[in-house]
Amino acid sequence: MSDYEFFDQVNKGFDRAAKYSEYDQGLLDQIKICNNVYHITFPLERDDGSIKVIHGWRVEHSHHKLPTKGGIRFSTTVNEDETMALAALMTYKCAVVDVPFGGAKGGIKIERSEYSDAEIERITRRYTYELIKKDFLGPGSDVPAPDYGTGAREMGWVLDTYRQLKSDINAEACVTGKPIPQGGVRGRTEATGRGVYFGVREACQNKEDMKELGLEPGLEGKTFVIQGLGNVGYHAAQNMIQGGAVLVGVAEIEGSIYDSGGIDLEALMEYRDETGSIMGFNDTKAFEDNTAVLKAECDILIPAALENQLHADNAPDIKAKIIGEAANGPTTDEAHNILKEKGALIIPDSYLNAGGVTVSYFEWLKNLSHVRFGRMEKRFEESSYRKILNVIENISDRTFTEEEMGVLAQGADEKDLVDSGLEETMINAYNELNELRKRHDIDLRTAAFLSAIDKVGIIYNQMGIFP
Numbered sequence: 001m002s003d004y005e006f007f008d009q010v011n012k013g014f015d016r017a018a019k020y021s022e023y024d025q026g027l028l029d030q031i032k033i034c035n036n037v038y039h040i041t042f043p044l045e046r047d048d049g050s051i052k053v054i055h056g057w058r059v060e061h062s063h064h065k066l067p068t069k070g071g072i073r074f075s076t077t078v079n080e081d082e083t084m085a086l087a088a089l090m091t092y093k094c095a096v097v098d099v100p101f102g103g104a105k106g107g108i109k110i111e112r113s114e115y116s117d118a119e120i121e122r123i124t125r126r127y128t129y130e131l132i133k134k135d136f137l138g139p140g141s142d143v144p145a146p147d148y149g150t151g152a153r154e155m156g157w158v159l160d161t162y163r164q165l166k167s168d169i170n171a172e173a174c175v176t177g178k179p180i181p182q183g184g185v186r187g188r189t190e191a192t193g194r195g196v197y198f199g200v201r202e203a204c205q206n207k208e209d210m211k212e213l214g215l216e217p218g219l220e221g222k223t224f225v226i227q228g229l230g231n232v233g234y235h236a237a238q239n240m241i242q243g244g245a246v247l248v249g250v251a252e253i254e255g256s257i258y259d260s261g262g263i264d265l266e267a268l269m270e271y272r273d274e275t276g277s278i279m280g281f282n283d284t285k286a287f288e289d290n291t292a293v294l295k296a297e298c299d300i301l302i303p304a305a306l307e308n309q310l311h312a313d314n315a316p317d318i319k320a321k322i323i324g325e326a327a328n329g330p331t332t333d334e335a336h337n338i339l340k341e342k343g344a345l346i347i348p349d350s351y352l353n354a355g356g357v358t359v360s361y362f363e364w365l366k367n368l369s370h371v372r373f374g375r376m377e378k379r380f381e382e383s384s385y386r387k388i389l390n391v392i393e394n395i396s397d398r399t400f401t402e403e404e405m406g407v408l409a410q411g412a413d414e415k416d417l418v419d420s421g422l423e424e425t426m427i428n429a430y431n432e433l434n435e436l437r438k439r440h441d442i443d444l445r446t447a448a449f450l451s452a453i454d455k456v457g458i459i460y461n462q463m464g465i466f467p
């Protein structure tokens with residue numbers, strides 16, 4: 001019996017899908033195993049002069065492609081099992097969306113609110129130093145990103161520490177999710193939520209699948225409930241609304257609200273900023289139980305907060321026909337089976353929230369090329385489009401106003417290009433998974449594992465075994 005619970009759970013999903021792959025057990029074992037597991041301890045001198053031993057981990061799950069990629073988490077839940085499981089999920093997620101990285105994850109086991117900013121900076125820099133010492137950080141070896149409890153500021157400290165210790169012309173590519181002036185890319189903040197929207201929209205566009213669910217094709221007019229209005233949840237909801245869907249329910253820490261006539265998201269965000277709560281907003285029906293709205297009438301349910309939110313107790317009452325897993329691990333194994341039995345379409349986390357790592361990949365490419373996307377071609381495109389519009393004016397009665405010219409002749413800037421790359425990635429990956437799902441008569445989660453196993457396995461198959 002293994003000591004690992006979360007990692008074992010990930011491997012159960014892997015094993016279910018592995019039955020449909022053609023690889024032998026030895027190769028499957030190699031894909032599953034974590035290549036490097038590094039447990040770091042170091043002393044922190046606290047602001048009051050006392051010493052505290054800090055525990056951290058970095059796990060590189062798979063070296064089939066380099067660098068490995070995965071966030072750094074600051075949380076009390078961090079341990080070896082969690083870091084291994086999340087690193088493995090990163091390998092599969094990257095493979096599903098064809099982002100050419102192996103999977104990794106890192107974490108520090110702390111309650112971040114108990115530490116001052118200066119202490120967090122010392123922890124981040126010392127952790128970075130320890131990673132560099134063992135070659136667990138670098139543009140070509142292992143590239144972290146933000147995760148729970150860390151953000152652009154911490155990534156800036158990682159880069160600065162790396163720069164102090166290494167004279168590397170590609171230093172900026174050693175970490176992603178950085179502030180823009182330090183080499184970050186435009187569109188990274190909203191990328192995960194926007195990717196969720198692209199994925200759900202693509203699922204809704206499939207006429208055959210929607211017919212099976214008893215729904216009309218297209219996102220227009222579909223009702224949805226969202227759990228969590230943080231980075232991922234807010235941007236997913238905002239994009240879904242712009243795409244024609246109607247927000248009817250919201251769950252947050254303090255409770256949940258429902259209005260079948262639709263909820264004004266921006267007004268709700270303002271209301272929550274002012275009052276500190278979503279409760280009592282306009283004419284919405286309020287529930288003290290913050291999970292109540294997950295069971296409300298809607299077409300699409302998007303859990304975008306935490307793991308294990310859809311479980312054996314609430315899954316039988318969930319009415320949504322489509323579950324869009326924006327959070328990592330929001331559905332337990334039991335709930336997955338119950339929802340599947342009820343005929344719901346579950347769009348799995350390993351695909352649906354891959355927008356973040358996809359745009360991190362674009363940031364890494366930008367850093368390696370040392371040039372902002374669109375810098376070389378934006379003006380050239382604009383002048384070409386203007387020439388075409390002038391020709392149209394000359395051969396027709398149509399004259400474009402300067403305002404119309406401005407809109408029609410606009411060249412793509414960094415944000416446009418990042419967004420276009422993200423949309424292309426999410427659409428292609430969805431259709432690839434859906435095709436696998438139908439070919440093997442499996443669900444999308446198993447299809448995502450199978451797709452990843454095929455893509456990682458083919459690389460290992462071609463690798464020589466060195467002494």
Ligand code: NAD
Nearest residue numbers: 192228229230231232251252253304305326327328353356
């Ligand atoms: P976040 O901290 O910005 O937002 C989480 C939100 O959930 C907060 O508004 C919080 O108040 C709310 N919440 C917490 N507990 C809740 C509860 N019991 N009921 C309802 N709401 C609750 O975090 P995030 O970056 O949006 O991440 C959300 C999920 O998406 C996590 O599972 C994360 O691992 C996953 N994810 C995030 C990214 C990313 O780029 N940020 C990428 C991939 C996956």
